[in-house]
Amino acid sequence: MAKTNRESTEGGAVPAPAALQHHWLPFTVNRDFKTDPRLFVRAEGVYFWNHRGDQVLDGCSGLFTCAAGHCRKEISRAVARQLEQLDYTPSFLRSHPLSFELAERIAALTPADLNRVFFVNSGSEAIDTAMKMCAAYHRARGEGHRYMFVSRERAYHGVNLGGTALSGMVKNRESFGPGVPGVVHIRHTWLPENRFIMGQPQHGAELAEDLQRMVDLYGGSNIAACFIEPIAGSTGVLVPPKGYLQRIREICDAHNILLVLDEVICGFGRTGKAFAAQSFGVVPDIMTLAKAITNGAQPMGAVAVRDEVYDTIVAAAPPGAVELFHGYTFSAHPAACAASLATLDIYQREDLFSRAAELSDYFLDSVSSLADVPVISDVRGFGMIAGFDLVPDAVPGARGYEVQKRLFDAGLHIKTTGDAGILAPPLISEKRHIDAMLGTLSEVLGNYVVK
Numbered sequence: 001m002a003k004t005n006r007e008s009t010e011g012g013a014v015p016a017p018a019a020l021q022h023h024w025l026p027f028t029v030n031r032d033f034k035t036d037p038r039l040f041v042r043a044e045g046v047y048f049w050n051h052r053g054d055q056v057l058d059g060c061s062g063l064f065t066c067a068a069g070h071c072r073k074e075i076s077r078a079v080a081r082q083l084e085q086l087d088y089t090p091s092f093l094r095s096h097p098l099s100f101e102l103a104e105r106i107a108a109l110t111p112a113d114l115n116r117v118f119f120v121n122s123g124s125e126a127i128d129t130a131m132k133m134c135a136a137y138h139r140a141r142g143e144g145h146r147y148m149f150v151s152r153e154r155a156y157h158g159v160n161l162g163g164t165a166l167s168g169m170v171k172n173r174e175s176f177g178p179g180v181p182g183v184v185h186i187r188h189t190w191l192p193e194n195r196f197i198m199g200q201p202q203h204g205a206e207l208a209e210d211l212q213r214m215v216d217l218y219g220g221s222n223i224a225a226c227f228i229e230p231i232a233g234s235t236g237v238l239v240p241p242k243g244y245l246q247r248i249r250e251i252c253d254a255h256n257i258l259l260v261l262d263e264v265i266c267g268f269g270r271t272g273k274a275f276a277a278q279s280f281g282v283v284p285d286i287m288t289l290a291k292a293i294t295n296g297a298q299p300m301g302a303v304a305v306r307d308e309v310y311d312t313i314v315a316a317a318p319p320g321a322v323e324l325f326h327g328y329t330f331s332a333h334p335a336a337c338a339a340s341l342a343t344l345d346i347y348q349r350e351d352l353f354s355r356a357a358e359l360s361d362y363f364l365d366s367v368s369s370l371a372d373v374p375v376i377s378d379v380r381g382f383g384m385i386a387g388f389d390l391v392p393d394a395v396p397g398a399r400g401y402e403v404q405k406r407l408f409d410a411g412l413h414i415k416t417t418g419d420a421g422i423l424a425p426p427l428i429s430e431k432r433h434i435d436a437m438l439g440t441l442s443e444v445l446g447n448y449v450v451k
């Protein structure tokens with residue numbers, strides 16, 4: 001049993017703030033929320049406590065962030081120590097020792113020679129940074145004309161301008177104008193014949209040929225990079241069919257297209273290895289990371305690139321010149337580096353990536369039992385992440401929204417997107433927590449009558 005996975009009966013109601021109107025919440029139905037707020041006031045291990053004093057089981061590791069469970073003292077103490085010693089360092093022309101230590105630790109976890117690590121503050125920043133690196137890399141090779149990016153339908157690559165352009169979700173795009181030019185989308189990998197399959201489906205590798213069609217249509221020499229979530233997480237956990245990622249890699253190689261794997265959700269053990277690249281046996285040129293990099297205790301993201309990408313960009317700059325005109329005030333913030341180092345220590349000490357691999361069969365088998373619930377139309381998953389689809393109500397997304405509220409009130413926190421539910425429990429979870437999660441899901445979802 002993981003030491004911090006204690007249960008506490010301490011709850012304690014805390015009054016909701018009197019004025020709720022000033023905080024504009026992201027990705028939230030603000031008008032509804034403010035009439036019936038759902039606030040967390042405390043967390044520990046696999047649990048949150050809400051402001052009414054109820055214990056809420058965390059079925060989504062916060063937002064795929066808190067893989068090692070909540071409120072790990074090792075992390076909060078490391079952050080506090082760091083803030084007392086060195087609260088801030090400018091990140092341009094300056095740094096501090098922990099940023100180098102952390103980059104080395106991350107490089108030791110990444111596959112092959114993805115040895116160069118650039119720090120940012122979120123997954124969205126990691127994506128936009130990776131897009132710029134791809135452009136800079138090709139320019140340095142004398143191929144600055146490669147202006148196109150390939151992404152996929154149902155992709156979620158964050159919310160900055162580049163990531164919005166890459167995203168394949170209509171709601172995330174339709175209000176925001178034309179966005180970044182040169183982005184094209186290939187199909188997602190969800191297929192009706194793969195419904196109710198856990199693990200990688202046998203069918204669907206041929207969907208990778210969509211990338212070849214983009215090459216044939218636009219010219220491979222115009223495409224800078226292909227961005228792929230190894231498992232598309234936010235739109236409901238779409239697991240890549242067997243052979244799909246390998247074929248994408250082959251097509252990229254044939255046309256010097258960079259392959260960017262967005263590991264913001266999959267990274268740091270979610271698939272049973274450090275990164276999904278390793279679980280699926282594919283080496284990308286660039287990986288984007290965030291979320292569990294600090295166990296959610298500090299905002300941080302990173303972009304890991306192959307030596308050749310770094311070397312090419314750096315070598316193209318004249319001596320004495322900045323090589324990449326890009327960075328953030330809070331890149332490699334000392335407190336975030338301290339949090340991440342303490343997090344990686346926990347992952348290693350508690351062997352949490354192996355633990356995820358061991359717990360995966362039990363988790364996925366348990367989630368499979370939802371197939372018998374009438375309102376469920378599909379269940380799928382890999383490692384310690386699973387998704388389910390609800391039969392939609394009259395308005396698409398309405399049922400998903402309602403289910404999420406009902407589950408919260410019944411003591412379970414999960415993420416929903418439209419009518420899809422996403423489960424990604426902390427990697428320290430025990431079988432009894434999985435049982436409790438499925439118990440609440442079956443009870444709440446079992447109440448829906450589907451005609």
Ligand SMILES: Cc1ncc(COP(=O)(O)O)c(C=O)c1O
Nearest residue numbers: 122123124156157158262264265
């Ligand atoms: C695959 C993927 N990429 C990027 C992002 C954006 O990360 P952030 O919300 O930290 O900006 C997310 C967030 O969920 C994500 O799932």
